[in-house]
Amino acid sequence: MTRVLLTGGSGFIAAHVLDILLKRGHSVVTTVRSQQKADKIKEAHPTYGKDKLDFAIVEDIAKEDAFEEAVKSDPPFEAVIHTASPFHFNVTDPIKDLINPAVIGTTGVLKSVKKHAPTVKKVVITSSFAAIVNPSKGNWPEHTYSEADWNPATLEDAHKDTTSAYRVSKTLAEKSAWDFVEKENPNFKVSTINPPMVYGEVVHYLNSLDALNTSNQRIRDAILGKWKEEIPPTGGFCWVDVRDVALAHVKAMELPAADQKRFFVTAGAYSNREMVEVIRKHFPEYQDKLPGPDVTSGGYPEEGSFKVDNSRSRTILGIEYIPFEKSIVDTVKSLKAVGA
Known part of the structure; x- marks a missing residue:
């Protein structure tokens, strides 16, 4: 049993991380932005007492000292899983709305842990494929992405558009974590989890159709009829189920072999067109909402797309990926x- 601080406990990925931590017998304190969110999470896990599930209110992760109190615990923490970071495209100021919360949130946790939680031996951080992909290369069919790749984006790129701003936020946040480890030499080890598009079950007590994670909004839009005339371009062409992402976080915390490593957590390739076909096959009630066979958009590019190498996550973390069809269903x- 490990005493774990889980940040951003009401998030899409974090809610699944929390489920796995509790099922595996760990003791969790999770940060939330409000008492109302804490109450909802508590109601959904009625069998766990305060010794197994407790809460810390952190209203704004972009403040330098946001986690100063949250990292203090009795009994003391032995691990931290940091998932709290913005992922949305409702951006007016990319630095204020995305970059600062991501970077300051990440370095803030690490600083607070080093300062106030000397018993912590492991910190796992949610990063993203956005910190791996090189957008300037386009579909790059001759390339295979792995943990060795880094997005070359700089702060200046954040002002191009919202997608670029998000990618920059994830890249700079992860780089700031590795820089911290190198310069500060803390007595804890770090792992990062780098998923692409994350699909999978939503946790009902936290979600409505309006409050979905950005990836699942695609599936929502398809079944609500928003793709009837045209299936939008897929973009990233690689995906993963949220349950595998959550398990990767917990395994990275538990396994010493995961120390000081990035993990590109992906089940492989997909297209929006394939997503539509899965929905058509299993849910006839949405037939009139889905695009007809004459709508040919949303598939793979003619020249092909990049490939992915997920071997590190399979061999070290033991992840056996959920198939695409099951995830979408x-x-x-x-x-x-x-x-819906």
Whole structure:
């Protein structure tokens, strides 16, 4: 049993991380932005007492000292899983809305842990494929992405558009974590988890159709009829189920072999067109909402797309990836439960 601080506990990935931590017998304090969110999470886990599930209010992760109190615990923490970071495209100021919360949030946790939580031996950080991909290369069919790749983006690129700003935020946040480890030499080890598009079941007590994670909004839009005339371009062409992402976080915390490593956590390639076909096959009730066979957009590019290497996550973390069809079916079922 490990005493764990989980940041951003009401987030899409974090909610699944919390489930796995509790099921595996760990003791968790999770940060939330409000008491209301703490109450909702508590209600969903009624069998766990305060010794197994407790809460710390952190209203603004972009403040330098946001986690100063949250990292203090009795009994003391032995690990931190940091998932709290903005992922949305509702941006007016990329530095204020995305870059600062991501970078300051990450370095703030690490500084607070080093200063106030000397018993912590492991910190796992949610990063992203956005910190791996090189957008300037386009589809890059001759390349295979792995943990060795870094997005070359700089702060200046954040002002290009919202997607660029998000990618820069994830890249700079992860780089700031590795820089911290190198310069500060803390007595804890770090792992980062780098997922691409994350699909999978939504946690019902936290979600409505309006409050979905950005990836699952695609599935929502498809079943609400927003893709009937045209299937939008896929973009990233690689995906993963949220349950595998959550398990990767917990395994990275538990396994010493994961120390000081990045993990590109992906199940492989997909296209938006394939997503539509899975929904069509399993959910006839959405037939009139989906694009007809004459709509040919949303597939793979003619020249092909990049390949992915997920061997590190398979061999070190032991992840056996959930298939695409199961992930999409489970997602749609969970969306139906919240009103789709």
